[in-house]
Amino acid sequence: MTNGARPARPPSPAVLRTGSRELIGRDRELRALVDAVAAFPSMTFVEGEAGVGKTRMITELLAGPRERSPWSLVRYCQPLRDPFPYGVVFECLRPCAERLERVREKLSPVVGALRPFLPELADSLPPALPPLEDRAAERHRLFRAVRDLLTALGRIVLVIEDMHWADEGTRQLLRFVLTDPPPGLSLVMTYRREDLPDNAPLGRAFRPPPGITGTHLRLEPLDAEGVRTLVEAILDAPVTPGFADIMRERTAGIPFVVEEATCALRASEERLCADEPTARRLLDIVEVPVLLREAMVERMHALPDDTRAVAQASAVLEVPASVALLSAVAGVDRSRAHVTRLLERAVLVEVTENLYGFRHPLAQRAVYDSLSGPHRQELHLRAVRELTRLDPPPLIRLAAHSRRAGLTAQWLRHSEAAADVAMRAGDAFTAMELLRAAVAEPGIPAGDVDRLAISLCDCALIGLHHREVTAQIEQLLSDPRLSDEARGEVRLCLGRLLIRAAGAMGRGRAEVESAVDALRGRPEHRLRGMAVLCLPYINTGPYADDLVWLERVQAGQDALEPSDLRTELLGATLGSRMLAGDPGAWDRIGMLPTVSEPVGAESLLALARAHCNLADGCVWNGHYARAREFLHSGMDLARRVGASYILGTAEATRARLDWYVGDWEGLAERVERLDRIYADMLWVTSELNLVKGWLATARGDWDRARAAFRATGMDRPDSTLIPVAAAAIGGTVTLLLNRDDTAAACAYADRVAALLRRKGLWAWASEPAGPVVEAYLAVGRHDDAHAFVADLATGLHGFDTPIAQASLIACRARLAQAAGDGAGTARLFDEAIDRFRDLGLPYRTARLTESVAARSADVAGLTELVDMYEELGATSDAARCRHLIRDAGATTPSRRGRRGYGNELSPREREVTRLLANGHTNREIAQAMFLSRRTVEEHVAKVLRKLGVKSRHELRL
Structure with a gap:
């Protein structure tokens, strides 16, 4: 081991790493370090494990103002085998030539003892001294020379990094200097405790003498908030709190590991803000950073053979284990002593009481990857043997070890059992991952593939899945091991998954139609496919065509005895009828089982889907109290069975409901969070983007609103949900009218009018109806406005759609106003306002009330509206009312009175x-x-x- 300057490491040509430019989570420690360095003479120890950020904090210290460190030198101890005593100290002194020239007259003769060690400074040093016969005296004179030289240099900051690698001579020299330190010296030393040979950075305990400031700083890993801030700084983009929590779990909060893992994830071009299961999957497969792998391999090589074997057993087991289990898998005795040594060397940590494992999974994987194939297999065989003895057996772990040990039959048996347990526990993601691995194995017999494929499809349809799942299910269709009967079920699943994905609705519907033909010999599964085709919101074709499918499914379900399938089909048909505003839906709700009746997971799942479908239809049609009831029961049932997809659709419905009834507090943040979680699920994100657009419009952020409306897929109605597309187009018309772009507004009005006429479901006109009429009237297209309202009235006849009926009355009020019918205008506006108020829609009520107040320059009414809009958070609408008040020649008093805000923002x-x-x-x-x-x-x-x-x-x- 020797000391000296750390050689520069060339950057890897294959990886572009960009860490954070800011020091994250170290404000307190940095302030303490700055204060310690400023209080010279001083000595400061900075302790922390590898990668925790010691060097990064030193860099931040030295990058500060010059008064913080007038002259600073940083050198590193090195883990080399042949030590050169005092080498790191001499490396610190070598760059001092220019400074020495200014203080030559202050140098004592004893400094000449340094000439043989610092030939670069020979011209600036006193004459060399004759050698002494006593080696102890020679060393004492050398130590005095170093201290005198440092004294002459004046104010100086020396940083010695990696003191755990310092030789004993360097430690003795530093103890000597610090016993009577130069008055201008601030010495900073960093070290890793786990690598100290004597448990003390200076070789033994050292207490600073009176008059010298002594500081000890210990850098801990970052907390979850620190990890989130660091990841966002690297990515320059927000991440979810859940993602940050998983990142901290996977990296133990060690900044270096967080940076490396984040950069590796960024290079994979995957979404980093996805749901938590996806985040775990990404972090499980990310490549172990090269520097971390090298560091762990180096640390393992320094361990005795049996101690290393215990660490390797821990790497194979992956999860924290007892001393006994580690001993059995490692095949060594006295494992308690070996575990103790691993704890001292910080290779392992006590994760929970009496259970030991690696500090973070990346370190575990670095050790695992270093094992040879035969050695790995042997350790996995031992793990299977030991874990089989546990009661109950850990099925997921047994499946993993069996596979890696080459025990295919046992792996398949444990995987299916573990997937079944996971599904019963509501963990569809884990079940999916187990089944995906099993069905992809080429050696699995054909009979098993059918069963595994259908189980995988069942998991994918109720849980959150990533794109690879859909791709794998699609590949199964060409797998020769799959039977024709199973192939039809798999095709039906694929179609349902594609319908949910952005840009694939048409293709998904085609797959479902193909599956329905293929499943003629399996009527129950065929009914499931037909229940998809009867959904009116997944195509722009006439509702009359959807009704054909709907009647066929209804006939099939009515012929069934009470069962999970009957409940599932009822959920689809009732949801479709409710969404269309069919009043007959209410009469058939009683055919559903009560919430207390179902006992099995399939029963709960079917009822959860039915209740959430009904809630969705109720929100679109204006039955908000019933929507809240159905949402509450549906979401509760979905949580009980872990139906993540159903929960996602329900969350989108709830966001839309909260918008309508004025519960906007925290709604924007919630919608953004949900959009990240359900990023790949069209049925969820399209509705969330609709709510985003509405909120942005109310706040005057019109560019963001336009982008959100476009993100619903409104420009491609065949590839998105039709009522969402219609509402988004209506929102876009409003935006364009706000910008006085009436030509573009009318173009969109024509599009949505054509869409509604083609579909024939005017229940979905509640959002676009008002903007369409306003756009037509703004350009003098009165005939088109009257024709649209007439079609709307005809289309709503006989349908149960309270909000669309209220919108119809509001449209008629606009027509009366354009015709100069004062009495009719007042009566119709009052009726529409009463309808919206009775429905509990404060924003729609306020907008219509504003139309009346603005026409009559009702300052008092406009002032009340300012308060209503501000209470909701509709800042743009409030600003518009203030503008109308000013135009009327009145002031705009604040609801809370005028006050000064000082340095706070108003x-x-x-x-x-x-x-x-x-x-x-x-x-x-x-x-x-x-x-x-x-x-x-x-x-x-x-x-x-x-x-x-x-x-x-x-x-x-």
Whole structure:
């Protein structure tokens, strides 16, 4: 082992790494280090395990203001075999030539003893001294020379990294210097306790003498918030709290490991903000960082053989294990002593009481990957033998070890049993992963493939799945081991999965139609396929065609005895009828089992789907109280069986319901979180984007609203949910009218009118109806407006659609207003307002009330509306009302009274801040908030001043 400057490591040409530019989670420790260095003379120890950020914090210290460290030198101890005593100290002194020239007269003669060790400084040092016969005296003179030289250099900060590798001579020299330190010296030393040979960085305990500041800093791993902040800084994008929690679990919060894992994930071009199971999958397969792998291999080589065997057994077991289990799998005696040594060397940690494992999975995998194939297999065989003896047996672990040990039959048996247990526990993702691995194995017999494939399909249809699952199910269709009967079921599953995916609805419907033909000999499964084809919202064809399928499914379900299949089919047909506004749906709800009746998982699943379907239809049609009831029961049932997909659709329905009834508090944040979780599920994300668009419109963020509406898939109605597309187009018409782009607004109005006429389901016109009529009237297309309202009235006749009926009355009020019918206008607006108020829709009520108040310049009414809009969070609407009040020549009093906000942001300044952070220009902000450009400029200046930023580009939400 020797000391010296650390050689530079060339960057890998294959990997582009970009860590965080900011020091994350170390504010307190950095302040303490800065204070310690400033209180010279001082000595500071910075302790922390490998990768925890010691060097990063030193870099941050030395990058600070010059008064923090006027002259600084950093050198590293090295783990080399032949030590050169005091080498790291001499490396620190070598760059001092220029500084020594200025202090030559201050150097004592004893400093000349350094000439043989520092030939680069010979011209600046006193004459060399004759050698001494006593080696102890020679060493003492050398130590004095180093201290005197440091004293002459004046104010200096020396940083010696990796003191755990320092030779004994260096430790003695530093103890000597620190016993009577130079007055201008601040010495910082970093080390890893687990690698110290004597459990003390200076070889033995050292207490600083009076007058010298002594500081000990221990850097701990980052907490979950620190990990999240670090990951976001590297990616320059937000991640979910759940993803950050999993990242911390996988990396133990060690910054280096977090950075390496994040960069590896980024290189994989996968979504990093997905649901938690997907996040776990990604972090399970990410490549172990090269530097971490090298560090673990080096540490393992330094261990005695039996101790290393215990660590390798832990790597094979993967999960924390007892000393006895580690001993049995490793095949060694005295394993308690070996585990103790591994704990001391920080190879293993006590994860929970009496259970030991690696600090984080990447370290475990680094050791596992270093094992040879035969050795790995032998350890897995031992693991199978030992785990089989446990009661109950750990099925998932047994499946994994059996597979890696080459025990195919046992692996298949344990995998199916584990998948069954996981499904009963509501963990469809784990079941999917087990079954995916099994069905992909080429050696599995044909009879087993049928069973495994159908089980995989069942899991995929109720849980959250990633794209690879759909791709694997599609590949199964060409697997020669699959029987024709099973192939029809697999094709039906594939079609249902594709219908849920963005851009694949048409293809999915075609697969379902093909499956229905293929399943003629299996009527129960054929009914399931027909129940998909009767859904009216997955195609733009006439509702009359959907009714044909609906009647066929209903006839089939009515012929069935009470069963899970009958409940499943009822859920589909009732949901379709409710969504269409068919009043007959209410009469058939009693055919469903009560919530207390089902006992099996399939029964609960079928009833959960039925209740959530009914909730969705109730929200679209305006039965909000019943929607809340169905949502509550449906989501509770879905949670009980772990039906993640059904929960996702229910969450989207709940978000839409909360928008309608005015429960906007935290809604935007919730929708963003859900959008990340269910990112690949069209039926969920399309509705979430619709709510995003509505919220952004109410807040005046029109560019974001337009993008959200487009993200619903409204421009491709055949590839998205029809009622969502219709509502999104209606929202887009409103946006275009707000921007006075009436030509474009009418173009979209024509599109949605054509869509509704082609589909023939006017129950879905509640959102676009008003904007369509407004657009037509704005350009003088009165005949088109009247024709649309007439078709709407005809289409709603005989249907149970309270919100669409209220929208129809509002449209008639607009027509009366355009015709100059004052009495009719007032009567119809009052009736529409009463309808929306009775439905419990505060925003729709306020918008219609505003139309009346604006027409009559009712300042008192507009003032009340300002308060209503602000209570909801509709800041753009509130700003528009203030503008109308100003136009009427009145002031706009605040609901809470005028007050000074000091350095805090006022409500209006907060809104300006939000729009600024989203990239809006002053002109766009003025338009959204109905303010003058000059007023917006004043608000922007105040925001920047109060937040202490120099430009709008530094603002972040």
